[in-house]
Amino acid sequence: xxxxxxxxxAQQQLPDFDGSPxxxxxxxxxxxxxxxxxxxxxxxxxxxxxxxxxYLAGRSFSFVQAVDAIGVTxxxxxxxxxxxxxxxxxxxxxxxxxGEVDTALVYAFGKSSAGVLRRxxxxxxxxxxxxxxxxxxxxxxxxxxxxxxDAGVWDERAMAEVAQRSLTDAEQNxxxxxxxxxxxxxxxxxxxxxxxxxxxxCAPVTDGVAALVLAAGDRAREVRDRPAxxxxxxxxxxxxxxxxxxxxxxxxxxxxxxxxxxxxxxxAELHAPFSHxxxxxxxxxxxxxxxxxxxxxxxxxxNPMFSGGGIRVGETARRIWSGEISKGVGHATSGAALQQNxxxxxxxxxxxxxx
Amino acid sequence: MTRxxxxxxxxxxxxxxxxxxxxxxxxxxxxxxxxxxxxxxxxEVVVPPLExxxxxxxxxADFVEVADVGTVTSWTWVPEPVAGQPFGRPFAFALVTLDGxxxxxxxxxxxxxxxxxxxxxxxxVRWAAERVGHINDIAAFEPLDRPGVEEVAQQPSRNxxxxxxxxxxxxxxxxxxxxAASPEESTFYRGLDEGRILGQRCPSCHKVYVPPRSxxxxxxxxxxxxxxxxxxxxxxxxxxxxxxxxxQKIAPPYVSAYVLLDGADIALLHLILGxxxxxxxxxxxxxxxxxxxxxxxYSLENIDHFAPTDEPDADYDTYKxxx
Numbered sequence: 001x002x003x004x005x006x007x008x009x010a011q012q013q014l015p016d017f018d019g020s021p022x023x024x025x026x027x028x029x030x031x032x033x034x035x036x037x038x039x040x041x042x043x044x045x046x047x048x049x050x051x052x053x054x055y056l057a058g059r060s061f062s063f064v065q066a067v068d069a070i071g072v073t074x075x076x077x078x079x080x081x082x083x084x085x086x087x088x089x090x091x092x093x094x095x096x097x098x099g100e101v102d103t104a105l106v107y108a109f110g111k112s113s114a115g116v117l118r119r120x121x122x123x124x125x126x127x128x129x130x131x132x133x134x135x136x137x138x139x140x141x142x143x144x145x146x147x148x149x150d151a152g153v154w155d156e157r158a159m160a161e162v163a164q165r166s167l168t169d170a171e172q173n174x175x176x177x178x179x180x181x182x183x184x185x186x187x188x189x190x191x192x193x194x195x196x197x198x199x200x201x202c203a204p205v206t207d208g209v210a211a212l213v214l215a216a217g218d219r220a221r222e223v224r225d226r227p228a229x230x231x232x233x234x235x236x237x238x239x240x241x242x243x244x245x246x247x248x249x250x251x252x253x254x255x256x257x258x259x260x261x262x263x264x265x266x267x268a269e270l271h272a273p274f275s276h277x278x279x280x281x282x283x284x285x286x287x288x289x290x291x292x293x294x295x296x297x298x299x300x301x302x303n304p305m306f307s308g309g310g311i312r313v314g315e316t317a318r319r320i321w322s323g324e325i326s327k328g329v330g331h332a333t334s335g336a337a338l339q340q341n342x343x344x345x346x347x348x349x350x351x352x353x354x355x
Numbered sequence: 356m357t358r359x360x361x362x363x364x365x366x367x368x369x370x371x372x373x374x375x376x377x378x379x380x381x382x383x384x385x386x387x388x389x390x391x392x393x394x395x396x397x398x399e400v401v402v403p404p405l406e407x408x409x410x411x412x413x414x415x416a417d418f419v420e421v422a423d424v425g426t427v428t429s430w431t432w433v434p435e436p437v438a439g440q441p442f443g444r445p446f447a448f449a450l451v452t453l454d455g456x457x458x459x460x461x462x463x464x465x466x467x468x469x470x471x472x473x474x475x476x477x478x479x480v481r482w483a484a485e486r487v488g489h490i491n492d493i494a495a496f497e498p499l500d501r502p503g504v505e506e507v508a509q510q511p512s513r514n515x516x517x518x519x520x521x522x523x524x525x526x527x528x529x530x531x532x533x534x535a536a537s538p539e540e541s542t543f544y545r546g547l548d549e550g551r552i553l554g555q556r557c558p559s560c561h562k563v564y565v566p567p568r569s570x571x572x573x574x575x576x577x578x579x580x581x582x583x584x585x586x587x588x589x590x591x592x593x594x595x596x597x598x599x600x601x602x603q604k605i606a607p608p609y610v611s612a613y614v615l616l617d618g619a620d621i622a623l624l625h626l627i628l629g630x631x632x633x634x635x636x637x638x639x640x641x642x643x644x645x646x647x648x649x650x651x652x653y654s655l656e657n658i659d660h661f662a663p664t665d666e667p668d669a670d671y672d673t674y675k676x677x678x
Contacts, residue, residue, distance in 0.1 A: 136440075244399070
């Protein structure tokens with residue numbers, strides 16, 4: 001396997017972006033930020049991959065329009081996934097592993113506020129027995145939260161503790177669109193929204209874009225003194241049928257964790273759009289008590305569709321570049337109620353060079 | 356003035372799907388007021404039946420009729436229903452394990468407040484009066500301790516008109532958006548509302564885009580400035596539309612053409628009128644014919660069409676780089 005590192009990361013997040021859902025306007029500055037971080041021009045990028053969905057944009061071929069932000073003369077090697085940035089990164093990592101390219105820039109965009117996000121996402125469910133009922137994302141999360149509460153796996157206090165820590169940490173994150181901790185008691189005193197969920201248990205609807213830059217071997221060392229080497233990358237999927245899942249568990253997250261080495265992880269950025277989902281992930285990943293969870297504030301404080309997962313990877317990489325940590329894990333989820341889970345383990349050492 | 360223009364957009368499509376034998380069996384059952392589950396190799400009775408066994412991957416063939424009464428195993432309150440959900444007022448979504456099944460079915464429960472539902476509560480199916488072989492044939496679940504009510508039929512016929520197995524379902528999907536134009540597109544449409552055609556130039560390659568774009572697709576650089584174009588241009592290529600289609604506004608034959616406005620580097624697609632279709636040609640000089648001012652809006656349709664001018668045809672060399 002080739003050593004590949006995350007060497008660039010940029011993001012922008014807003015509660016309600018007033019521009020075009022093609023998001024070219026937001027992508028141009030964050031691509032410029034990636035060029036500045038790497039010292040590259042767009043011609044140094046061997047492969048491009050984007051993540052987005054026309055269902056979010058409300059128009060066809062929004063990802064083609066977004067390619068304007070790259071500039072395509074001379075022609076570029078480009079791909080697209082209708083998935084989160086983290087999966088675009090996965091494709092780019094494989095592309096680099098093939099040896100065809102040494103560098104990649106992946107980006108994602110989504111204007112969630114253009115439609116009714118929790119309703120639009122019902123289209124990713126079974127089209128025969130689920131979508132016609134329009135099960136919104138918040139309701140599905142509510143069923144999952146209740147299942148755990150009833151089973152005694154977690155309680156409302158544990159959920160509020162997740163929200164309290166996230167809102168407090170988000171104060172240090174200029175990109176978070178919801179921030180400001182108070183106390184667990186104060187959060188628990190707030191009214192129910194989608195019983196058993198309070199509003200702070202649910203990620204805010206967020207518009208945004210993000211980009212990650214990958215480079216192999218010496219190309220990565222040229223960019224960063226401490227590249228964030230990808231030492232593990234795994235992705236598993238649970239069945240789509242809610243009927244046949246134990247919603248209090250996430251076997252796909254456990255499988256993803258079993259496929260990588262989480263020993264010594266100092267920070268885990270978990271893509272948990274609902275407070276109780278962080279509790280599920282912590283259990284499935286078997287994270288030790290001293291692992292710092294979501295120091296960025298996490299998805300509970302800002303969750304742009306199609307980049308919310310990749311941002312977890314970027315936030316982890318940033319802490320390795322700065323020397324704050326030596327090893328961390330970024331997690332991304334997709335689908336209903338933690339159906340799909342991806343883990344990206346980042347390390348200041350490739351594990352091969354004795355560093 | 357807002358930074359950008361925006362307008363409501365609805366994207367809608369009726370998805371028509373074949374069911375296959377497993378879901379067809381389930382939906383046929385619903386039409387006939389019977390809930391059908393499928394037994395897996397692990398002995399679970401799953402509702403709706405899984406098309407393929409999660410362990411052996413064999414197609415489900417062991418169908419089990421289960422009761423239309425069951426137990427709530429999880430529920431959530433829906434305080435602000437979205438369009439298309441079973442109720443337009445607050446209600447509960449729940450997982451209901453029907454008697455005879457081991458795995459729950461997702462559906463709505465008709466209760467007035469979250470105080471009226473709890474895990475473990477017994478509920479029964481309330482059948483829709485009109486049943487066609489669709490998940491909505493279950494109108495909702497209702498508490499078992501409440502007197503049963505069948506949905507009131509909108510139409511007099513209450514019985515399925517066929518006994519044929521259900522082979523397909525139609526699910527209308529309609530999504531509402533507020534679609535915003537980019538700042539550059541907004542400039543373009545605001546210009547049209549004033550009878551002006553505005554473009555912008557790429558600062559790197561100096562190409563002029565009409566409409567302007569958030570970034571030059573050649574360079575990835577945001578376009579700049581404001582360049583007003585006259586409305587005179589050259590047809591670079593065209594097609595004669597002979598085929599009628601739904602929503603067509605003009606009787607065929609008519610001509611759609613790429614018009615390269617003088618000073619622009621990207622052609623606009625527009626309608627050519629005022630000349631017999633078979634006389635339209637590449638290089639033909641045309642000019643914008645605007646609708647009456649009172650009909651103007653933020654739309655390219657403010658230009659009714661392009662019509663020929665008396666000028667001689669443009670030299671091929673003047674537009675060959677724009678084909």
